[in-house]
Amino acid sequence: MKYFFAALSILLGSGVLISMGAHEEGPVTKLSLPAEALTGKQTNPQFVPVPAEMATRSGIKLELKTLNKFKEMRAEAKKAGIDLFVLSGYRSFADQKRIWENKFSGKTKVAGKDLSTEKNPRNKVLAILTYSSMPGTSRHHWGTDFDIAFSKNNQPDALLNRSWETGKGKEAYTWLTQNASRFGFCQPYQESPEKRNPRTFTYGYNEEKWHWSYKPVSRDFTIAYKEQMDGLKPAGFSGADTCAEFYEKFILNVHQDCLTTP
Numbered sequence: 001m002k003y004f005f006a007a008l009s010i011l012l013g014s015g016v017l018i019s020m021g022a023h024e025e026g027p028v029t030k031l032s033l034p035a036e037a038l039t040g041k042q043t044n045p046q047f048v049p050v051p052a053e054m055a056t057r058s059g060i061k062l063e064l065k066t067l068n069k070f071k072e073m074r075a076e077a078k079k080a081g082i083d084l085f086v087l088s089g090y091r092s093f094a095d096q097k098r099i100w101e102n103k104f105s106g107k108t109k110v111a112g113k114d115l116s117t118e119k120n121p122r123n124k125v126l127a128i129l130t131y132s133s134m135p136g137t138s139r140h141h142w143g144t145d146f147d148i149a150f151s152k153n154n155q156p157d158a159l160l161n162r163s164w165e166t167g168k169g170k171e172a173y174t175w176l177t178q179n180a181s182r183f184g185f186c187q188p189y190q191e192s193p194e195k196r197n198p199r200t201f202t203y204g205y206n207e208e209k210w211h212w213s214y215k216p217v218s219r220d221f222t223i224a225y226k227e228q229m230d231g232l233k234p235a236g237f238s239g240a241d242t243c244a245e246f247y248e249k250f251i252l253n254v255h256q257d258c259l260t261t262p
């Protein structure tokens with residue numbers, strides 16, 4: 001954990017110390033983000049719809065500042081011949097639970113496998129976690145994170161890393177890695193989970209070249225999650241008890257690009 005805490009103490013500037021480590025001393029400023037906002041359980045989340053022309057479907061919502069910056073970035077990308085569309089934005093706990101339960105029950109196959117036949121609970125949740133986050137831990141709950149497609153119709157191929165490694169996808173990904181940070185966006189799931197924060201986390205979500213985050217808002221959510229971790233133990237879905245071993249690692253193992261001062 002040391003590397004993560006070191007990074008967080010660097011990014012907290014101007015005399016305000018938010019203590020992240022269990023043994024650190026000094027004043028502690030608690031960020032006032034309620035558990036419901038962190039876990040997608042808000043009853044009336046105040047998010048705004050992504051305009052149809054910049055999304056792969058209607059009904060996608062994002063946090064307001066995130067959407068405004070995405071619009072700016074999108075316009076800039078267009079000048080370079082790159083088309084960016086939001087294909088998934090805010091997801092509630094219930095949305096994520098639906099995805100999770102379908103995989104847990106075997107209704108949706110995971111890498112071709114019916115997981116209802118997997119009797120080892122640890123193997124079962126880790127198989128789902130290879131592709132989906134556990135309900136209550138998705139950064140999509142925050143409205144600050146979204147998945148990008150590089151053409152209006154390339155869902156679901158945009159959700160494969162290899163789609164971003166050739167042709168139009170490669171052009172778009174190269175542009176994003178060179179320019180997205182100017183607009184405040186970072187890519188939380190870069191590299192393999194073991195390489196992302198070496199010596200700190202062995203578990204974590206796999207690389208997702210399509211998933212981007214608006215750091216000026218999402219960084220505060222990550223910090224608040226760390227502060228409230230013990231009260232946010234997985235609950236309310238199949239396999240939640242087994243997930244308790246992993247949830248902290250999966251939430252906190254994000255790339256340093258998303259943790260440093262915006």
Ligand SMILES: [Zn+2]
Pocket residue numbers: 088140145146147208210211212
């Ligand atoms: Zn995503």
